[in-house]
Amino acid sequence: MAERGLFERALGLQWPWRVKRTEFDAAECRLDLHLDFEPGGTFDCPSCGRGGCKAHDASPKRWRHLDFFQHRAYLHARVPRLRCPACGVKQAKVPWAEPGSGFTLWFEALVVALAREMPVRAVARLTGEHDTRLWRLLKRRVGRARAEADFSSVRAVAVDETACRRGHDYITLFADLDRSRLLYATPGRTASVVSLFREDLEAHGGRAGRIRDLCMDMSAAYMKGAREAFPEAGITFDRFHVQRLMNRAVDEVRRAERKERPELNRTRYLWLKRRDRLTASQRERLDALLDPAGQGLKTAFAYRIKLAFEAFWDLPPRLAEIYLEKWCSWAAGSGLQPVTDAAKTIRKHWDGILLWFRSRITNGMIEGINSLVQAAKARARGYRTTEHFITIAYLVCGKLDFKLPT
Missing domain, CATH: 1.20.1320 (phosphoenolpyruvate carboxylase, domain 3)
Known part of the structure; x- marks a missing residue:
């Protein structure tokens, strides 16, 4: 009982969740914690937030957790489906993981922190997980954090290109000059990428009419795109x-x-x-x-x-x-x-x-972002896809709020 109580406090479990039993295998270097909810326990609806919803049925799931000393740790639980009077049958949210994830929030926080400093393949070796699973985790986390990002205060933007891989494969970076953060990254360096940035800016609460300054090199494509997408902004050449x-x-x-x-x-x-x-x-x-x-x-x-x-x-x-x-x-x-x-x-x-x-603006700040992104690429010896490269760029330079436990 004392052992289960210790793990319940460590995981921050609250009613109706509890630790049902623990299994420790020293030979396999593995700890399994089996969680369950109390009979008659009620939950909040994940859609409308209505409380007091009773479990309809449940299905077993497993999550990778932070290691317990040198041993891998896993959480197991039956995740209930709820019958909400307003929304119908919905699967309940568990407090230790995001819906659809095979990792706990603490494990995801560890991966995000490590991936900022070292190649994802090295993180995979360190954690014992396949790098494909970790890339899915990072893309989901970056995508969610970017969806909640607020660009309403953006007034001055720097534009620059950076090489994704050898040859002529480039992505274009757009950065907030006032907050020194990467706002948007997209493949290509044509005039159309500026219009794509405008769409992304407005999707995050920004307004094209509020952009007073754009700083860029003398690329004809960027100039054309800027005049079309941000006709009211002044263009300063770096x-x-x-x-x-x-x-x-x-x-x-x-x-x-x-x-x-x-x-x-x-x-x-x-x-x-x-x-x-x-x-x-x-x-x-x-x-x-x-x-x-x-x-x-x-x-x-x-x-x-x-x-x-x-x-x-x-x-x-x-x-x-x-x-x-x-x-x-x-x-x-x-x-x-x-x-x-x-x-x-x-x-x-x-x-x-x-x-x-x-x-009085220059591209010095975005050149710094460019160097950080290129340093991450050099550590990883390149990335398999442009999507991976852009994910790391946001992770390293986006100043995103991942809302993960520390």
Whole structure:
């Protein structure tokens, strides 16, 4: 009696549930707890919540529970069907597990916590369960938590892509810039994914008209989708993606010039890294290449144009447009085709670049989410399906409330 009472308190059982008997097999490393409800016990209807419903009949079920020391533990119980005057015959809910699950709530909480930190296959080995069952558990938990998520406070959204597997298999991520959480992930990187996000946003209490800012790279597909799905939102182009245009232009000039100027060999990162991140010897070598006395390097000229563009981001907003106009004219007349092309691209995205001085938003946060998702993928050495990859993305970065015991 004392033993059964101990397990009843540990499981938090309340009337009419009780521990009927226990079975312990040391050779099999297994503990089985058999639960039952008291004769005449009543239950709440799972549909309408009406109390006092009597059991109609019952069917036996089993659930995997947390291990008892080094022994696997299982709960067994007859789950009653109820006769509700309003809803008819319904199966009662048990307090230790979700309907249709073969695991207790505590076991599910353990799997969710472990899957955030390690590959699901490793969790399967640790718990002794097949990973297919655990994936079903995680998808169900993530789906339920997302269904209850509230997006009504979302005002600023970042958009980015991430590789699902090798090749050109991508998913698009949408993140809440104010709360640093993943809102939505979907396969593809076409204009239509933005419309899918809008549908998901509104299904969770958000409104397209409340979105004041979108931050993204200069993808034509994302721009088209954003203008169609969020016509009232301002589109800010991520400053680091914009700056990357000039980095690439400088590198293209260097690669073309190094065929005639061997001193440019092994200098790629001298031109691409920030000066304050170079070592003393690297700065000395860069200064020598920038010395105008007899060098005349096209790469050095492109580098100076790049530095002038970096200074653009530190300007007061009232001077930004004037400065950018002069810079574009200088870059377009440089005679360096990659630099000229970069200036044309910047002119094409003029409004979204200048909008940064109002919104001051970047994709830095979603790049962090991207790195966390890619780190999880690397630990797992990839995922079998895109659905698995998206499930882990929500699990790791969605800040979802799973409403599980701690």
